[in-house]
Amino acid sequence: xxxxxxxxxxxxxxxxxxxxxxxxxxxxxxxxxxxxxxxxxxxxxxxxxxxxxxxxxxxxxxxxxxxxxxxxxxxxxxxxxxxxxxxxxxxxxxxxxxxxxxxxxxxxxxxxxxxxxxxxxxxxxxxxxxxxxxxxxxxxxxxxxxxxxxxxxxxxxxxxxxxxxxxxxxxxxxxxxxxxxxxxxxxxxxxxxxxxxxxxxxxxxxxxxxxxxxxxxxxxxxxxxxxxxxxxxxxxxxxxxxxxxxxxxxxxxxxxxxxxxxxxxxxxxxxxxxxxxxxxxxxxxxxxxxxxxxxxxxxxxxxxxxxxxxxxxxxxxxxxxxxxxxxxxxxxxxxxxxxxxxxxxxxxxxxxxxxxxxxxxxxxxxxxxxxxxx
Ligand SMILES: [Zn+2]
Numbered sequence: 001x002x003x004x005x006x007x008x009x010x011x012x013x014x015x016x017x018x019x020x021x022x023x024x025x026x027x028x029x030x031x032x033x034x035x036x037x038x039x040x041x042x043x044x045x046x047x048x049x050x051x052x053x054x055x056x057x058x059x060x061x062x063x064x065x066x067x068x069x070x071x072x073x074x075x076x077x078x079x080x081x082x083x084x085x086x087x088x089x090x091x092x093x094x095x096x097x098x099x100x101x102x103x104x105x106x107x108x109x110x111x112x113x114x115x116x117x118x119x120x121x122x123x124x125x126x127x128x129x130x131x132x133x134x135x136x137x138x139x140x141x142x143x144x145x146x147x148x149x150x151x152x153x154x155x156x157x158x159x160x161x162x163x164x165x166x167x168x169x170x171x172x173x174x175x176x177x178x179x180x181x182x183x184x185x186x187x188x189x190x191x192x193x194x195x196x197x198x199x200x201x202x203x204x205x206x207x208x209x210x211x212x213x214x215x216x217x218x219x220x221x222x223x224x225x226x227x228x229x230x231x232x233x234x235x236x237x238x239x240x241x242x243x244x245x246x247x248x249x250x251x252x253x254x255x256x257x258x259x260x261x262x263x264x265x266x267x268x269x270x271x272x273x274x275x276x277x278x279x280x281x282x283x284x285x286x287x288x289x290x291x292x293x294x295x296x297x298x299x300x301x302x303x304x305x306x307x308x309x310x311x312x313x314x315x316x317x318x319x320x321x322x323x324x325x326x327x328x329x330x331x332x333x334x335x336x337x338x339x340x341x342x343x344x345x346x347x348x349x350x351x352x353x354x355x356x357x358x359x360x361x362x363x364x365x366x367x368x369x370x371x372x373x374x
Pocket of ligand 1: 114
């Protein structure tokens with residue numbers, strides 16, 4: 001199932017909306033209708049109230065988007081390619097294809113988001129103030145007061161010094177300069193991020209225990225999410241450090257079982273699928289890669305045809321995302337495996353399969369390297 005939808009491009013950056021975001025949008029709209037709208041616009045027609053609530057929620061999410069765009073803008077200024085922005089349950093995530101090179105550019109990039117949110121909070125306050133002065137839009141000032149408050153919270157929350165929040169990135173950048181050790185700096189910033197996550201979980205539990213079940217669950221969820229995000233970011237950072245300058249050819253598994261395109265499907269099942277328990281095999285003809293045969297492709301051929309049908313019939317072409325050259329950088333490949341949720345990539349050189357890399361093997365490589373301190 002598709003997890004996100006494209007909603008257009010800004011500054012040349014593809015924008016996507018995650019499935020979880022739709023749920024949060026509905027929840028926010030409902031919350032605004034029963035809260036803000038009910039309090040300040042009680043006499044407005046119900047459909048209008050829902051419409052306005054949805055409009056305020058949209059404004060709020062536009063502010064989140066602008067926060068992410070500010071990060072991306074600075075990233076692009078520092079020659080860091082941006083893959084896209086995804087709006088999801090707790091706001092937005094800007095996908096950068098690599099980490100900033102220097103603490104200074106990381107600091108600028110991280111600070112841009114909260115700075116944008118503070119700017120928006122200031123703007124919304126100014127609008128609220130002027131509406132209040134002239135009072136030509138009923139209690140319309142309350143809407144902007146609310147937006148100002150939310151943008152301020154957004155900036156404040158993101159400035160908590162725990163990685164991977166913006167404040168955590170700023171903290172890491174500063175620590176890198178002080179400690180002169182990016183790995184140690186990341187470790188400290190991540191520990192702070194996890195501590196903050198745990199604090200939110202405990203706070204949520206405490207609130208739920210004292211009759212505030214809704215907000216309590218909310219805090220606990222954000223805390224739990226932060227904890228996970230801190231760990232994942234740390235692992236990825238570590239990967240990048242360990243694999244810096246290492247090529248795929250050095251870490252791949254050179255023993256990849258291939259199948260010949262002219263064997264029958266019965267032979268394929270008995271000699272390969274049943275023996276190895278793998279879900280797919282690369283297909284070769286005279287050593288040259290022809291494509292891939294998968295269990296689901298095999299199932300499309302009726303069993304009574306297996307004795308005479310050949311592998312060629314079920315061979316599917318290999319997508320660009322499914323293979324890599326041995327000269328590719330191992331850290332980048334690991335990032336790709338994590339991002340795409342794939343297990344394995346084939347390593348192909350001049351049309352010949354020379355090996356494969358998978359996520360667990362790369363993790364083991366990292367572990368061994370760390371144990372040996374090399
Ligand atoms: Zn941010």
